[in-house]
Amino acid sequence: MGFAQAFKMAVKSIFSNKVRSFLTMLGVIIGVGSVIAAVALAQGSTKQITDSIQGLGTNLIHITIMGRNSNRNVTYDKLQEFAENNKEEVTYIVPQINGNATVKVGTKTRNTSLIGTSPEYEHMMSKHPQAGRFLSSFDIDYMQKVAVIGTAVANDVFEGKNPVGQKIKIDGQVFKVVGVLEEKAGGQDQSDDDQIIIPINVAQRLSRNSVIRNFTVQASTPEAVDSVMEKLNAFLTKIYGDENAFLVLNQAQILSMLDDVTGIMMIVLGGIAAISLVVGGIGIMNIMLVSVSERTREIGIRKAIGAKRRNILIQFLIEAIMVTGIGGIIGVLLGVSIIRFVIGSIDLITPVYSPFWILFSFGISLAVGVVFGMFPAYKASKLNPIEALRFE
Amino acid sequence: MIRIIDMCKEYRMGDTIVKALDNVSLHIKQHEFVAIVGPSGSGKSTLMNMIGCLDTPTSGTYYLDGKEVSKLSDNQLAEIRSRKIGFIFQSFNLLQKLTALENVELPLVYQGVRAKERHRRAKEALESVGLGERMHHKPTELSGGQQQRVAIARALVSNPPIILADEPTGNLDSKSGEDIMKILKELHGKGNTIVLITHDNNVALQAKRIVRIEDGKILQDRGVD
Ligand SMILES: Nc1ncnc2c1ncn2[C@@H]1O[C@H](COP(=O)(O)OP(=O)(O)OP(=O)(O)O)[C@@H](O)[C@H]1O
Ligand SMILES: [Mg+2]
Numbered sequence: 001m002g003f004a005q006a007f008k009m010a011v012k013s014i015f016s017n018k019v020r021s022f023l024t025m026l027g028v029i030i031g032v033g034s035v036i037a038a039v040a041l042a043q044g045s046t047k048q049i050t051d052s053i054q055g056l057g058t059n060l061i062h063i064t065i066m067g068r069n070s071n072r073n074v075t076y077d078k079l080q081e082f083a084e085n086n087k088e089e090v091t092y093i094v095p096q097i098n099g100n101a102t103v104k105v106g107t108k109t110r111n112t113s114l115i116g117t118s119p120e121y122e123h124m125m126s127k128h129p130q131a132g133r134f135l136s137s138f139d140i141d142y143m144q145k146v147a148v149i150g151t152a153v154a155n156d157v158f159e160g161k162n163p164v165g166q167k168i169k170i171d172g173q174v175f176k177v178v179g180v181l182e183e184k185a186g187g188q189d190q191s192d193d194d195q196i197i198i199p200i201n202v203a204q205r206l207s208r209n210s211v212i213r214n215f216t217v218q219a220s221t222p223e224a225v226d227s228v229m230e231k232l233n234a235f236l237t238k239i240y241g242d243e244n245a246f247l248v249l250n251q252a253q254i255l256s257m258l259d260d261v262t263g264i265m266m267i268v269l270g271g272i273a274a275i276s277l278v279v280g281g282i283g284i285m286n287i288m289l290v291s292v293s294e295r296t297r298e299i300g301i302r303k304a305i306g307a308k309r310r311n312i313l314i315q316f317l318i319e320a321i322m323v324t325g326i327g328g329i330i331g332v333l334l335g336v337s338i339i340r341f342v343i344g345s346i347d348l349i350t351p352v353y354s355p356f357w358i359l360f361s362f363g364i365s366l367a368v369g370v371v372f373g374m375f376p377a378y379k380a381s382k383l384n385p386i387e388a389l390r391f392e
Numbered sequence: 393m394i395r396i397i398d399m400c401k402e403y404r405m406g407d408t409i410v411k412a413l414d415n416v417s418l419h420i421k422q423h424e425f426v427a428i429v430g431p432s433g434s435g436k437s438t439l440m441n442m443i444g445c446l447d448t449p450t451s452g453t454y455y456l457d458g459k460e461v462s463k464l465s466d467n468q469l470a471e472i473r474s475r476k477i478g479f480i481f482q483s484f485n486l487l488q489k490l491t492a493l494e495n496v497e498l499p500l501v502y503q504g505v506r507a508k509e510r511h512r513r514a515k516e517a518l519e520s521v522g523l524g525e526r527m528h529h530k531p532t533e534l535s536g537g538q539q540q541r542v543a544i545a546r547a548l549v550s551n552p553p554i555i556l557a558d559e560p561t562g563n564l565d566s567k568s569g570e571d572i573m574k575i576l577k578e579l580h581g582k583g584n585t586i587v588l589i590t591h592d593n594n595v596a597l598q599a600k601r602i603v604r605i606e607d608g609k610i611l612q613d614r615g616v617d
Contacts, residue, residue: 005501016489301485304446305546306474306502308467386447389485 003318006311010319014326024287025327027280028368032331032361035273037338040351042269044343046262047352052192053254059222060124061229062254063215063236064247075239076200076212082235083217089224089231092120096214097203103196104169105157112153113195114170116203124218127197132164132179139178139199148179151187152194170196171206225250277364280327281372288320288376299380300388313381320373321366328365332358393585394420394443394554399452401438401608412438413449414608420587422553425580427599428589435608436589437558443587444477444556445469474502478547482559484539486531492518492542493527499550517545521575537568544575554585561595573598 014021065075076095083093097116102109121127122134129148139146147168154163163177175198185191204212217232219225229248236246249257292299299312335358343351401413412435420426420443428436441447442454445461454461456472464472478499479485486495496514505513518527521541531539540560547555557576561569573595580586588599596602597616604612 012489297485298487301487302498302502303470304444304473304479304485305499306470306550308470308502310467311502386441389446389481 003314006314006318007322009315010322013319014322020287021323021326024284024323025330027276027283028324028327028365029331029334031273031276031280032328032365033334033338034276035269035361036332036335036354036358037343038269038272039266039354039357040335040339041343042262042265043352043354044350046258046265048350049258050255053251053258058251059219059225060251061217061219061225061232062247062249063217063232064249065211065213066245066247075236076215078235078239079215079217082232086228086231089220089228091218091220092124092216094118094120094124094216094218095200095212096121096216097200097207097212098214099203099207101171101196101206103153103157105166108157108159110153110156112150114203114206115195115197116200116207117197118200121197124216127184128182129179130182131162132177134179135197135199140201143201143205144199145173145175145202146178146199147175148181148197149177150181150193150195151183152189152191153196154180155187170198173206273361273364277368280324280365281368284320284323284369285372285376288316288373289379292316292376292380295380296383296388296391299383300385300391303383303385304389309381312383313377316377316380317370317373320377321369324365324369324373325362328362331365332362335361393422393457394418394587395455396442397453397455399442399449399454401435401442401447402450411608413442413452416452416605416608416610418603418610418613420585422585423580423583425577425586425600426588426603427596427601428587428603428605429591429593429596430605430611432591434606436605438608439605440556440558440587440589443554444479445472470502474499474550476552476554478550478552478555480540480543480547480555480557480560482562484531484536484543484563486539486542486546488531491528491530492523492534492545495531495542496545496549499546503550513549514545517549518542520548521545522571535568537564537571540564540568540572541575544572548579548584552584554587555579556587558589559591560588561590561592569595 063079079093083090094117099114099116100111101114102111104110115121117135118140119135119137122129128134132148134148135146138144147170149163149168157168158166163180166177168175168177181193181197183193185193187193198206200212217228219228229250232248233243236248237243240246302312336353339351339353396416396418399413399416400411403410403412414435416435416439418439428439430436438447442449445456445464448462456476461469461472473479486492487498490498493511493514496517497510500510500513515524515527518524521544523538523541523545526534526538531542534542540563544560547557555576560572560576564572569592576586576588577598586599588595590596599616601613601615603610
């Protein structure tokens with residue numbers, strides 16, 4: 001008996017019991033579909049974060065101050081001193097406070113992200129105003145309540161009017177809009193265009209969390225990065241007397257941390273996938289065993305008219321593989337449509353289609369068929385023809 | 393052709409042992425037409441299963457075409473069933489999901505015959521039992537007599553030298569039963585060896601030899617004129 005024949009038999013048997021076959025496949029469909037979608041989501045968001053970090057240029061160094069610290073502006077002041085003393089290697093030191101704020105103009109309100117920073121932020125991050133101006137050192141020195149807003153905010157709360165010069169309420173306090181940023185992400189919600197930038201010291205007061213924990217240092221050249229990092233480490237250790245009170249990272253280190261996170265995410269995904277496929281496989285084994293006992297008489301008849309053990313084994317095995325294979329294909333389609341229509345509709349993330357994962361999860365579904373179909377198929381092939389024929 | 397020597401088949405049911413076959417010796421030559429008769433539970437089906445290589449005896453030897461069957465492997469037994477033996481059962485034993493034609497093709501599938509050839513031969517077999525018209529019907533769409541004729545077509549499609557029929561007319565009315573007997577006699581006429589199990593004396597009398605069996609033992613073995 002050829003494979004083509006066994007194949008035909010399997011098709012017949014699967015399609016003669018469509019509902020059951022579909023339910024049997026469900027575990028595999030969900031397993032494969034969710035793996036593909038989850039991988040696309042994970043890789044898509046990782047890629048986006050990676051891209052935005054890489055977009056910042058290679059000569060940036062990030063400082064994070066950890067733990068409790070009561071020396072309010074000591075760090076910022078001292079770092080400014082540090083920059084002054086290392087002029088030839090350090091271009092800028094920019095403080096940053098990140099948070100969320102509710103803005104209000106008239107009756108329109110909106111939640112957006114709030115960045116408190118210094119004027120140098122404009123050049124370091126290339127965030128230039130398309131109208132009005134960016135923050136100035138005057139704003140910092142006199143703690144002016146001024147704001148530069150992204151286009152998503154501008155379009156929403158100002159509804160097409162020119163925002164520059166207008167008043168805007170940020171967390172209940174009145175600010176003046178001095179500039180609108182150039183559009184970078186199509187004006188989408190929650191993108192780089194959905195933010196509002198105010199002077200660092202104003203942000204400190206607004207947030208009541210007055211310690212600045214984040215700084216970005218721009219080295220003058222990529223070659224200077226290592227030396228600046230070394231000096232920063234020494235300098236900060238002297239201030240805090242503790243190497244663990246702060247973190248100094250360059251872009252490569254951040255990317256490699258990101259890689260670690262992605263790696264863990266992939267392991268978790270793989271685990272979930274493995275579990276769901278095993279569950280699917282057990283379901284398949286279960287149904288196949290039921291099917292073997294239901295079809296005992298059929299097996300007896302086939303054996304009586306000349307089927308060998310191998311023929312029966314192959315028949316049931318191919319049936320199992322085909323169930324999981326079709327389940328795998330439907331799962332792939334499901335995964336790809338989730339990517340396209342669900343993840344794709346969230347503009348925040350551009351999903352990454354990974355042919356490797358698609359083929360891999362399909363391959364796994366076939367393997368599940370082989371592994372979990374083997375036992376029922378073997379059982380079928382071992383049936384004694386006489387007993388099988390007596391079976392009602 | 394068929395030579396059975398001192399064959400026993402025992403079934404253990406808890407503490408008691410049922411001797412379905414008790415020292416049976418039987419010799420059937422090529423081109424014979426043998427009817428096996430006996431009361432219910434006497435061991436007729438057990439004997440037929442032995443002849444058909446579906447079951448293995450507890451003791452005794454069985455030579456089929458000079459080969460000792462008890463020494464063969466599962467695969468070799470399947471091969472013998474496939475090449476040498478055609479079964480006809482009282483309860484037809486057709487596959488319900490397949491059409492008459494597909495049922496008849498099945499033995500050829502396991503012989504590895506190509507689809508076209510298979511088709512042609514299955515059609516021929518169905519025509520020879522007068523079912524050319526009903527090829528594409530499923531068993532549930534056929535009468536008992538028609539189903540049994542499909543089963544006969546399936547038994548003879550691979551041209552086996554031996555046809556084993558276990559009460560082929562048991563589930564049929566007398567008219568359909570006669571049709572079946574006519575086909576079996578024709579097959580005998582063409583040179584097949586036929587072993588027929590029956591309760592019905594009239595049916596048995598149409599064979600050339602009658603073997604009477606009771607409690608697993610052969611009581612009588614005689615020719616019919
Ligand atoms: N699998 C089995 N397990 C236990 N006992 C069995 C088994 N198969 C057959 N027997 C016993 O063996 C004896 C012979 O059975 P067999 O089926 O050969 O009878 P039979 O002559 O064909 O009867 P009938 O005319 O009713 O078909 C019976 O007593 C039966 O109960
Ligand atoms: Mg019987």
